Amino acid sequence: MSEYDRVRKGKLKLKGESDKPKKRKRKEKKISNTPKVDNDALSHGNWWKTTKIEEIRGSVAIEFGSRTYVKALDNGLFTLGAPHNEGDGPSPEEILTAVVVNEKKVAFKSGYDKYLRVEKDGTVTGRSDAIGAMEQWEPVFQDGKLALQGYNDCFLGVDPDDDGIVARAKTASQNEMISIRSHTAREVNPLKDVPTEEQGDIQQIEVNYVKKFQKFQDKRLRISKEDTKELEKAKQDGAFHEALLDRRSKMKADRYCK
Structure with missing residues (x-):
């Protein structure tokens, strides 16, 4: 061992420094307030699924199946749009504006500034300038599913012959199950569970x-x-x-x- 190694036996010690090892302070784990990622919304272009009537307001899209939405036509009728790729939101023609009527019912306005209504034959059209009885819809939530009931007590669905949008089914089967997706900012209240x-x-x-x-x-x-x-x-x-x-x-x- 060289003379240098014999003298240099440890690290440099300053005056007044204790030989006792310093205790490391245990850092408390901070509770993360980061909101959970909504993968379902991400896969639909950040359009999230509503689960109660209070959330059906502002810009919405009515989805049948997976990523296929109700689409407004320039003749006042509606059809089922083409399927979208994962991560894509609805097209402009598939975006509606939801208007709250009361605690149970809502109305929908198309991009042509006309309200959706149910005609006597059950066809859904968008030709109304104001909200009347025929333009009101009742969202029915049950067991995590949603159906939309028109003034004629029939549920919104798709005509199997031409993909037109109708309201003719008196009972809501799987064909009448929909999702109403919203692009309106969600209301986050961190004190909702605090008295x-x-x-x-x-x-x-x-x-x-x-x-x-x-x-x-x-x-x-x-x-x-x-x-x-x-x-x-x-x-x-x-x-x-x-x-x-x-x-x-x-x-x-x-x-x-x-």
């Missing part, structure tokens, strides 16, 4: 609970003047609601407090 009383910052939450359990008839809020830091600590320790109740008890502002 109303617990929405907001610490101070707002305390006010919410005082309002909920207040026993005074004059409706004047009795809010604790104590620092809210104890509430923040209680929330971390899992004793948040007990701390809130204790603060309300001191103010005699809770009908459940003695």
Whole structure:
């Protein structure tokens, strides 16, 4: 061993540095808030499948089978369009505008600015300038499937003879099963599962609970003047609601407090 190797026995040690190995701080795993990828929507050009009537609004497309959509013709009739490749959305002629009529029914306007209606022979046309009884449709969701019922109590379907769009079936079979796909931005509410009383910052939450359990008839809020830091600590320790109740008890502002 050379003289250099004999002297250089370890790494450079600075003055005041301890020989004890440093403990590595364990990093807490962060919960990912990244939304789940909707592969079904991606395969349809980011047109996602609606699952309730509240979602049927704005730009939509009515799909039969896989990637075949109801297509508007310039003569006011509708037909089944050609199948699309995976990843492609509907063509402009296949895009409709959904208009909410009430909590149960919607109307659809074609790209020619005409509303879809059911004629007496069951043919679906797009020649109406306004929404009447014949232009209203009721989406029927059941067991993860969807059918569209017209004013004549018949369901939207495809004429097997010429691929025209009709509403003649009194019962919804597999041929009447559709998907209504939307291109409107989805409403994402991260607080949808959080009780109303617990929405907001610490101070707002305390006010919410005082309002909920207040026993005074004059409706004047009795809010604790104590620092809210104890509430923040209680929330971390899992004793948040007990701390809130204790603060309300001191103010005699809770009908459940003695």
